[in-house]
Amino acid sequence: MASNQYDTIIFDIGDVLFDWDASAITALPPKMIRLMMHTETWHELDRNTVPTDKAYQILGNQFDVDPSLVRLALEQAQSTLRVNDEALDFIHELAAAKARDAGQIKVYAMSNIAEEHMGFIKKIPSFPWSIFDRVFTSFGAGMRKPDLCFYRHVIQETGCNPSSTLYLDDKPENICAGRLxxxxxxxxxxxxxxxxxxxxxxxxxxDASRRAERFLYTHAGKLDSVISGAGRDVVLEDNFAQLLIWGLTGMGGIVYLGWPDGALTGGYQEQPDMVGPASPAPASDDSFSSSSDRSSTCLNDSAASVYSEEQEFSTKQSLWNYFARNHTPESKAFPPDLDTTSIAYMTVPPTHPYHHRLAHPALTAEAMFANRDAEGYFETYFSSDRRGRVNPEVSVSVLRFLNKFGSAGQIPGIPNLDVKDERIDKTKKLVVDCLARRASLYGNRYYPHPETFLYYVSMLCSECKDTSPNLHADLAENLEQALMERLHVSINALALAMRVRACQLAGLRTELVQPDLDSLLGMQEADGGWPAGDFCCHGKAQSMRIGSRGLTTALAWRILKDYNL
Structure with missing residues (x-):
């Protein structure tokens, strides 16, 4: 992504670098003080075109109060001035960067303020004024914001390039003037x-990506999901988010997994060769052997076996459960699902020490084909007790799994997505129609936001471009427009990250995505991570939402890396 290289910042002073407490003013009502600040007399005081005592006299007359009370009220306000902690932290970071980069970053202040008031602020202890290359005041320039001449004066005096200059202010009219x-x-x-x-x-x-990466490693093995909507946030240990985090980052050492055979790895049972970054998910099925010794640990001994209901879940080496650990009555009742299983097979690399425990993809594909409803659509769960749950997002995941392992016909029994096959035709049409008709505009049973479906489809569309060009064309025809319709819609951090990532994968133009990317960058928290947000539902009434700081941060990290930011 082409992006301006910012090297200059201009701060407002009041209500940006410093705060004041209106409740401490007793000489006059705080509301009256605020009204005074919007008078022409106050503006003249800012520009230094009227003496302070005369300004107080005029204001006293205008508001029918003793001028001495005007002075006293302002002195009371000044006595409450305090440095904003967030601003101070950022100022110190800028100071360190200036020292490290030999002053390449320029820092300025620009404020509407009278000379007497500036003198008081300058006396506030422990504020590092030395970091500022220059401070521009309205009394010194004889101009005030939002007058454009004041901005032109600052730009000319500093020699800054406006397109590479950040400007922070608390007044919308001042921001408007600066942007002009x-x-x-x-x-x-x-x-x-x-x-x-x-x-x-x-x-x-x-340093957004560096801070995000530090967050991910600092919280390795503890990147839990959370359930909100139950009166309090509840920690959820799930495979689903862990696999998505791993697939986005390639950092196998930061996630934990509850494997189909009951093994726990990562945050639960550390494996020596899992510490640190792992290789990204493999791009082909070369890691899967069809030899008898490999398949002997799989779901069935024969790749041609058909699963019967009795033996479908008797062996657990193939089908993945959403939950990493069954530590609640509800999670114990959950069967494996096609969504988590598909994503696991696309994520676990051949270098993983437990890779040999996975069934051959052909066997897993057989289980999926056997798990279709009477009309031919893939069900969500590998369970006869949870029938009738066809889901667009899950359908996309299954198609991604089939595309990965059947894209070039390398595994017998797994069809190419462009080949007409009654086992997948209904599902392909469901996904294409869901996208074209915006069927998930208001979410659905498991995924409440359309961003999840669009993110899933963008991955499928990107992955099948060369392997299944016909399906790619069908998806691409509507994907860009569907994404553009969602741009700039206010939504939680995780769904927003999915939207930006989907736009990135779909190749939307920089200028279209930039506002949403800016919003996402603005959500990064002090520890480098992003809020958990939410993207899927939980509970019988689907009233509880599942989010994950780890997943949101992994998405943001991937976005920043691929945009080279």
């Missing part, structure tokens, strides 16, 4: 101040 002249203005909202500082941190210090 080409600055990258970001609003500092008092209710979500972290957003602006995170955007500035990530674009100026260019």
């Amino acid at each position: 002249l080409g600055l990258r203005g970001e609003i500092v909202d008092p209710h979500q101040r972290s957003r602006a500082f995170n955007i500035a941190r990530n674009l100026l210090l260019k």
Whole structure:
């Protein structure tokens, strides 16, 4: 992704670098003080075109109060001024970056402020004014924001390139003026101040991916999902998110898994050769042997076997469960599912020490084909007790599995997706129609947001471009437009990350995706991770939502890496 290389930042001072407490003002009502700040007299005081005492006299007359009370109220306000902690942390990071990069980053301040008030702020202890290359004040320039002449003055004096300059302010009209002249203005909202500082941190210090990677390794083995909606967040240990994290990052050492045969690896039972980054998921099926010694540990001894209901779940080497551990009554009742099984086979690399425990893909494909309903659609669960649960996202995962292992006809029994085959024709049409008709616009039983389906489809579309060009064309015809319709729709962090990743895989133009990418960058938290968000449902009434900080962070990390940010 082409992106401006930011090397300059301009801070507002009041309500950005410093906060004040209106409740401490007793001389006059705080509301009156705020009204005074919007008068022309106050603006003249900012521009230094009227003396302070005269300004207080005029304001007193305008608001029918004693001028001495105006001064006292402002002194009370000044006495409450405190450095904003988030701003101070960021300032220290900038100072370190300036020292490391020999001053390549330029830091300025630009404020509407009277000379007397600036003198008071300068006396506040422990604020590192030395980091600023220059401080521009309205009283010094004789101009104030949002007058465009003040911005032109700052740009001319600093020699900064507006397109590579970040500008943080708490007033929308000031941001508007800055953007009119080409600055990258970001609003500092008092209710979500972290957003602006995170955007500035990530674009100026260019360390978003490094911080995300540090979060993933710091929380290795503890990247649990959470269930919200039950009155409190409940930790959920699931294979599903772990596999997705591994597939996105290639970092096998940071995840844990509960294998089909009951083995626990990673965060539960550390394997010496699993520590540190693992190879990305294999691109072919070369790791699977058809020899009898390999298949002897699989679901059945023969690749041609047909699963009967009695023996379908008697052996567990092939079919993966959503849950990593069955530690609740509800999780114990859950059978394996096609979604987790498909993703596991696309993720576990041949270098993994437990890889030999997986059944041959042909055997797993047989189990999937045997798990279709009367109309020929794939069911979600490998269970006769959970029939009638056909799901678009699960259908996409099955097609991805079949594309991986049957794309070139390398495994007998697994069809190429472009070949007419009654075992997959209904499912292909379901997926294509779901995309074309926006059937998942309002989500569905298991996945409440359309972003999940679009993310799944974008992966399938990308993966089958060369192996199944006809299906690729059918999907690509509607995928870009479907994604564009979702751009800039407000949604939680995990669903947003899925949307941006889907746009990235689909090759949408940079300028279309940039606002959503900016929103995602603004959600990065102090520890380098992203919020858990949510992307799927849990519980009989589907009232509880499942999210994962690890998965959101892994998606963001992958996005940043592939955009070279």
